[in-house]
Amino acid sequence: MEAIERFKEICADPKAYARRWKEKTGGKVIGTLCSYAPEELILAGGALAFRIVGGSGGISRADAHLQTYSCSLVRGALDDALNGEFDFLDGAIFPHTCDSIQRLSDIWRMNAQTGFHLDVVLPVKLNTTSARDYMTAVMRKAGTELESVLGKTITDDDLHKAIGIYNGIRSAMQRLYIIRQDRPGGIAGSDVHAIVRASMVMDRNDFLNRLTRLVDTLERQSEPESVDNKRIFLSGGVCNLPDVYGIIESAGGTVVGDDLCTGSRGLTGLVDTDGDPLDAIAGRYARRAICPAKHAGITSRGDDLVRMVRTTRAQGVIILFLKFCDPHAFDYPYLKSMLDAEGIPSLLVELEEQTASQGQFRTRCEAFMEML
Amino acid sequence: MNGSEKPPIDPEKEKRKIKSVKRMKDIMTHYYIDAKTADQTGKKVAWVTSGGPVEPLIAMDVIPVYPENHGAMIGAAKMGVDLCEKAEEMGYAGDLCSYARADIACATVNGGPIGGLPRPDMLVCCNNICGTVLKWYEVQARYFKVPLFILDTPFNHTEYTPEAHAYVRSQLDEYIVFLETHCKKTFDHDRLAEVGRLSMAGQRLWQQVLDTTVHRPAPMSAFDAFFHLALIVTLRGTRTVVDYYTELLDEMKTRVATGIAAVPGERYRLLWDNLPVWYRTRWLSDKFAAHSACLVADTYTSSWCGTLKYLDEKDFLGSMAQGYSRVYINIGTDQMADMVVDMVDKYSADGLVIHSNRSCKPYSLGQYDIQRIVQEKRGIPSLIIEADMTDSRSFSESQIDTRIDAFMEVLK
Numbered sequence: 001m002e003a004i005e006r007f008k009e010i011c012a013d014p015k016a017y018a019r020r021w022k023e024k025t026g027g028k029v030i031g032t033l034c035s036y037a038p039e040e041l042i043l044a045g046g047a048l049a050f051r052i053v054g055g056s057g058g059i060s061r062a063d064a065h066l067q068t069y070s071c072s073l074v075r076g077a078l079d080d081a082l083n084g085e086f087d088f089l090d091g092a093i094f095p096h097t098c099d100s101i102q103r104l105s106d107i108w109r110m111n112a113q114t115g116f117h118l119d120v121v122l123p124v125k126l127n128t129t130s131a132r133d134y135m136t137a138v139m140r141k142a143g144t145e146l147e148s149v150l151g152k153t154i155t156d157d158d159l160h161k162a163i164g165i166y167n168g169i170r171s172a173m174q175r176l177y178i179i180r181q182d183r184p185g186g187i188a189g190s191d192v193h194a195i196v197r198a199s200m201v202m203d204r205n206d207f208l209n210r211l212t213r214l215v216d217t218l219e220r221q222s223e224p225e226s227v228d229n230k231r232i233f234l235s236g237g238v239c240n241l242p243d244v245y246g247i248i249e250s251a252g253g254t255v256v257g258d259d260l261c262t263g264s265r266g267l268t269g270l271v272d273t274d275g276d277p278l279d280a281i282a283g284r285y286a287r288r289a290i291c292p293a294k295h296a297g298i299t300s301r302g303d304d305l306v307r308m309v310r311t312t313r314a315q316g317v318i319i320l321f322l323k324f325c326d327p328h329a330f331d332y333p334y335l336k337s338m339l340d341a342e343g344i345p346s347l348l349v350e351l352e353e354q355t356a357s358q359g360q361f362r363t364r365c366e367a368f369m370e371m372l
Numbered sequence: 373m374n375g376s377e378k379p380p381i382d383p384e385k386e387k388r389k390i391k392s393v394k395r396m397k398d399i400m401t402h403y404y405i406d407a408k409t410a411d412q413t414g415k416k417v418a419w420v421t422s423g424g425p426v427e428p429l430i431a432m433d434v435i436p437v438y439p440e441n442h443g444a445m446i447g448a449a450k451m452g453v454d455l456c457e458k459a460e461e462m463g464y465a466g467d468l469c470s471y472a473r474a475d476i477a478c479a480t481v482n483g484g485p486i487g488g489l490p491r492p493d494m495l496v497c498c499n500n501i502c503g504t505v506l507k508w509y510e511v512q513a514r515y516f517k518v519p520l521f522i523l524d525t526p527f528n529h530t531e532y533t534p535e536a537h538a539y540v541r542s543q544l545d546e547y548i549v550f551l552e553t554h555c556k557k558t559f560d561h562d563r564l565a566e567v568g569r570l571s572m573a574g575q576r577l578w579q580q581v582l583d584t585t586v587h588r589p590a591p592m593s594a595f596d597a598f599f600h601l602a603l604i605v606t607l608r609g610t611r612t613v614v615d616y617y618t619e620l621l622d623e624m625k626t627r628v629a630t631g632i633a634a635v636p637g638e639r640y641r642l643l644w645d646n647l648p649v650w651y652r653t654r655w656l657s658d659k660f661a662a663h664s665a666c667l668v669a670d671t672y673t674s675s676w677c678g679t680l681k682y683l684d685e686k687d688f689l690g691s692m693a694q695g696y697s698r699v700y701i702n703i704g705t706d707q708m709a710d711m712v713v714d715m716v717d718k719y720s721a722d723g724l725v726i727h728s729n730r731s732c733k734p735y736s737l738g739q740y741d742i743q744r745i746v747q748e749k750r751g752i753p754s755l756i757i758e759a760d761m762t763d764s765r766s767f768s769e770s771q772i773d774t775r776i777d778a779f780m781e782v783l784k
């Protein structure tokens with residue numbers, strides 16, 4: 001399929017895509033470090049949000065700034081920044097998430113040459129009125145700061161347009177997830193991964209158009225490919241490894257749903273279209289699937305996980321996150337015990353560097369599929 | 373050594389011993405007995421993070437209990453590894469904060485040096501020190517099934533914003549409502565004002581105690597500060613703390629006047645960064661002393677008095693927002709570096725000893741840049757010790773021994 005080929009191409013070299021986009025449009029590119037970056041504001045400011053999800057492999061320069069006990073995302077991203085690989089960025093936005101990203105922001109601000117630096121210090125609590133008010137205030141502040149660094153006024157009209165595009169993307173992604181859930185095999189896991197990766201770097205309008213056409217086509221394909229693979233739900237953090245899907249598939253599983261940072265977490269929940277746009281954007285951040293570095297109740301992630309596993313009718317859950325990732329590692333034991341209590345089998349995979357643990361991952365996946 | 377024979381008393385060593393230590397031990401023992409018998413005395417117990425707002429608890433007659441202080445005791449008693457391993461068996465990754473691991477495991481087995489902490493009636497978590505405490509307190513809230521209050525203090529990368537201030541300020545009111553609900557009594561604001569005054573008096577005295585080390589030779593070292601810190605952390609806001617530090621300050625002044633040094637023949641003055649290595653404080657202290665080096669100050673113990681300038685006796689509740697938000701590790705790495713540089717000047721430090729603490733990412737990530745900045749601005753040498761505050765599996769004695777020797781050679 002043509003659209004997927006395009007997404008895969010971008011996914012293979014997102015930096016090259018961003019460089020070309022910049023040359024062609026003369027627009028500004030802003031690096032973002034997390035799914036809580038206020039992308040609607042960036043788009044409304046006429047810039048391209050470019051999500052950084054790790055490094056391109058090999059750590060050398062980051063060693064002078066980060067201890068070995070920081071996760072590979074943080075180390076890899078800094079390494080790329082120090083190596084000048086993000087020379088196309090006009091700035092970077094750091095939403096507040098985990099302790100490691102928090103310090104990465106400082107180190108980055110002091111050492112990387114990637115243009116302006118904005119910290120968006122979101123609340124950690126998401127379930128109180130004062131936190132919700134603070135979230136809106138933070139969005140307002142981020143909007144003002146973006147206007148000044150981009151040298152452009154962001155009007156309500158700009159915001160409404162941007163919200164429209166993002167709502168379009170999230171609705172189409174929702175439809176795609178339903179296809180994946182209802183007709184596993186209707187779309188390969190690695191294709192979904194490529195789509196998700198493209199959604200984080202591509203010109204969002206262009207992405208929306210291609211995605212919509214793709215989903216329309218997929219929905220028309222009524223003939224489900226018959227698969228007797230095991231239905232797997234992927235839960236966890238950043239997954240920068242397209243091979244994960246290939247490995248799961250060749251081990252006899254099909255991913256029917258996920259709650260990954262680089263997956264559905266950034267792509268769920270619509271922004272209200274009436275009322276104050278900044279408040280509406282803040283509202284979506286407070287409602288959407290929660291990251292473990294945030295708090296919305298002591299079992300909110302576990303409840304969500306069990307519910308999603310049920311709706312996607314997954315037979316097993318693979319939990320994956322990067323080594324040294326505190327927020328995910330703290331949640332793992334309770335997520336596992338909630339799944340156990342529901343009789344849902346799960347497998348934990350701690351990812352180290354980009355490729356190091358692939359062989360082991362394959363073996364463990366195969367064993368897990370056999371068990372299901 | 374034959375167990376029945378006592379080692380001969382070294383009068384030199386006796387003279388250098390800090391006399392207040394005994395009183396401090398008594399206070400802490402009583403405090404833990406009170407806390408552990410709270411169910412018999414009808415008092416409520418709240419578990420609270422080390423940087424958390426304790427004054428409203430004291431004003432409500434709730435006994436505050438500090439899992440982190442307990443973690444330090446576990447570390448000092450060399451019981452950290454066992455408990456950390458137990459947490460790992462429970463599924464917690466070995467690279468999570470060892471205070472959290474030890475505490476989570478300890479709660480299920482009532483282990484550790486004092487047979488576990490008393491069961492909490494409520495949990496109060498302030499994330500001004502890290503995101504770890506949020507996750508850790510969620511774990512305990514699920515385990516003990518008790519209410520959890522989170523005081524969310526947005527991180528100050530480069531500024532303390534009015535937005536953050538308004539948010540934290542309104543949470544302080546929510547905190548009071550939380551306490552009223554779970555203690556089933558109304559909050560006494562006059563009482564809080566009094567507790568606030570005592571808290572500030574305690575902090576001022578603690579700062580004065582720490583400041584006695586500007587003298588050469590320093591009457592105490594950071595290792596002593598690590599020990600005497602327990603009170604400002606656990607009983608801040610009480611008369612006990614004020615009385616105790618008044619006495620300790622007197623003792624330090626006397627030591628200064630009579631020239632009693634923490635390290636005899638002090639030649640080198642060093643600054644320590646990060647938490648202590650609890651299971652090796654004695655070893656490290658002796659090691660540096662053998663080189664005539666005294667760790668005269670540290671970034672850790674001064675965190676409990678570092679925001680005095682933001683606190684206001686006339687509006688303690690209101691000023692708590694700023695006082696609790698702007699603590700040492702809730703600010704940008706460059707601001708931390710500036711504070712280290714100031715400390716180098718204030719205490720005339722000849723070198724910097726950096727504990728790169730695997731457990732504490734918000735404190736440790738950024739240390740390399742701090743090291744570089746201090747080097748650029750003051751040109752003093754520094755040493756990085758890779759370790760962990762409670763989990764001794766991360767401590768390689770022979771390697772650290774060699775590195776300290778090499779570092780001291782550079783200083784000489």
Ligand code: SF4
Pocket residue numbers: 071072073074097098099100101237238293322324325326327328
């Ligand atoms: S993977 Fe975990 S530790 Fe790393 S940046 Fe993400 S949340 Fe933070």
Ligand code: SF4
Pocket residue numbers: 440469470471472501502503504505647731732733734735
């Ligand atoms: S040691 Fe660090 S990570 Fe652990 S509780 Fe203390 S501040 Fe948090």
